[in-house]
Amino acid sequence: MAALAPPTTSSKPPLPPRLALPLALALLALAFVADFLSYSSAISPAVSPSSKTVKDGSTKLRNGSQPVRHLNATFSDxxxxxxEWEEMPPAPVPWLDGASVQIGDLFYVVAGYESLDHVHSHMDVYNFTSNTWTGRFDMPKKMSNSHLGMASDGRYIYAVSGQFGPQCRPAVSRNFVLDTKLRKWDEMPPLPVPRLLGVWRVELSGF
Known part of the structure; x- marks a missing residue:
């Protein structure tokens, strides 16, 4: 009688290294997350020293007490x-992106848009003592109409660069100075490069 062949056991081939390594890392990460969650649930949450405790009066626990929430100081009132705000008399014209400066009890507002297609070429003056708009005079014809920089030393008002004309246009480098006593404009040397200054106000001293 012929001898029986020993039974053979079929075994799956081992995983290639390119699959075994990512699988091992995934299992290790899963074990780490599970361990972290079990540890964090075993300790009470810490309360920041900069937080405050508030009670939620809208709900109650079974024992009758109110639940407590911890708010960080960032969200505290x-x-x-x-x-107190006080309304001033309305401006003579609508303004947007003009410039302004105060000297004593006089408030000077210059240029600005009335609409996208219309810009102002004058200066209006408001008197805080009489609570009225008291005067208006023209700007130089080549002076910017919006996005000006403006500063004052107590008598002279300096208007620096900005945008000339309506709509959106390139910046200019022209600068002007106003003698508020004589109400006379003079042109200053231009800036080295054109720029749009937007809302910029500086009080000069020592001049």
């Missing part, structure tokens, strides 16, 4: 000064 901060005390703020209370300022």
């Amino acid at each position: 901060l005390p703020a000064p209370h300022w």
Whole structure:
């Protein structure tokens, strides 16, 4: 009688290294996350020293107590000064992107848009003492109509560069100075490069 052949056991081929390594890393990461979650659930949450405790009055627990929430100080109400606003007389014309400066009790507002297609070429003056708009005079014809920089030393008003004309146009480098006593404009040397200055106000001293 012929001898029986020993039974053969079929075994799956081992995973190639390019698959075994990512699988091992995934299992290791899963074990790490599970361990972290079990540890964090075993300890009570820490409360930041900069936080405050508040009670939620809208709900109650079974024992009758109110649930407690911890708010970080970032979300707490901060005390703020209370300022009273007073409405001034309406401006003679609508303004947008003009420039302004105050000297004493006079407030000078110059140029600016009335609409995208219309810009102002004058200066209006508001008197804080009489609470009225008291005067108007023209700007130089070549002076910017919007995005000006403006500064004052107490008598002279300096208007620096900006945009000439309506719509959106390139910046210019022309600068002008106004003698508020004589209400006389003079042109200053131009800037080295054109620029749009937007809302820019500086009080000069020592001149």
